[in-house]
Amino acid sequence: MSDLSTAPLKLAFLGLGTMGFPMAGHLAKAGHDVTVYNRTAAKAEAWVGTYGGRSAATVAEASAGADIVFLCVGDDNDLRAVAGEAIAAVAPGAIVADHTTVSAAVSREMDALARERGVFFLDAPVSGGQAGAEKGVLTVMVGGDADAFARAEPAMAAYGRSVVHMGPSGAGQLTKMVNQICIAGLVQGLAEGMSFAQQAGLDGHKVVDVISKGAAQSWQMENRAHTMLDGKFDFGFAVDWMRKDLGIVLDEARRNGATLPVTALVDQFYGDVQAMGGNRLDTSSLMKRLTR
Structure with missing residues (x-):
């Protein structure tokens, strides 16, 4: 295994979704030696065509010999399957870093499995959406061994504007849950505000231009208010993904005793959007519930 203090590193990336x-x-653009794997091989071949590097036919083949294996898959069960194979394939001392949003419990489970093999596991969910990933300005919230984080952080900085160690295993996922709780309430409030502006006969775009300079300002307002008013929702973070994330949040709240009445209500509202056929619409499509 190569010295992680020097570049380029030998890396694997498993899961080539949005x-x-x-x-x-x-x-790859940062100069690292990257091997990718995706369940749909054509996606991996397309990535190689775009960025170079190599693709592998299996998780084990992609992971073997890697200094760090990054994952971005679907849910808890996907993580168990893919991370389990990666942990078995890497050498002791290697790092497996998961960027999927999953439960803190499964992250701790994978951390324990990794430690049995002398491997380090980091839970490192991200925020910033597709645009943040494409621009390389994601926020990365990391849980796990502090020394392993210090070794992995320079690589994560290739796509992370803010890469922060939050604490022991599971802390990254718990921080992402806080992120999703805050977003859910903000998006619903924004949807109600934009609907109210329309019902009041105001120029909604002008309203946004004014109030976004004051205390109501937020990332959601800056990036979603105008598209909400225009009824454009065919982009961004999908409702199905948000419901998955809020399900994780509400399960954790039941375990730790947190009271989340607004989050639970907004989760139901996203269920309404799904019932309207909006599964793949952006989360700002909460506006559709108010304008039918």
Whole structure:
């Protein structure tokens, strides 16, 4: 295994979806030796055509010999399957870093499995959406061994504007849950505000231009208010993904005793959007519930 203090590193990236494809690309553009794997081989071949590097036919083949294996897959069960194979394939001392949003419990489970083999596991969910991944300006919240984080952080900086160690295993996922709680309430409030502006006969775009300079300002307002008013939702972070994330949040809240009445209500509202056929619409499509 190569010295992680020097570049380029030998890296693997497993999962080339909306987020993983550009994230792996930033690693390649940073000069690292990147091997990718995706369940749909054509996606991996397309990545190689775009960024160079290599593709592998299996998780084990992609992971073997890697200094760091990055993952960005689907849910808890996907993580168990893919991370389990990666942990078994890497050498002791290697790092497996997961960028999927999953439960803190499964992250701790994978951390324990990794430690049994002398491997380090980091839970490192991200925020910033597809645009953040493409621009390389994601926020990365990391849980796990502090020394392993210090070794992995320079590589994560290829696509992370902010890469922060939050604490022991599971702390990254718990921080991402806080992120999603805050977003859910903000998006619903923004949807209600934009609907109210329309019902009041105001020029919604002008309203946004004014109030975004004051205390109501937020990332959601800056990036989603105008598209909400225009009824454009065919982009961004999908409702299905948000419901998955909020399900994780609400399960954790039941375990730790946190009271999340607004989050639970907004989760139901996203269920309404799904019932309207909006599964793949951006999360700002909460506006559709108010304008039918």
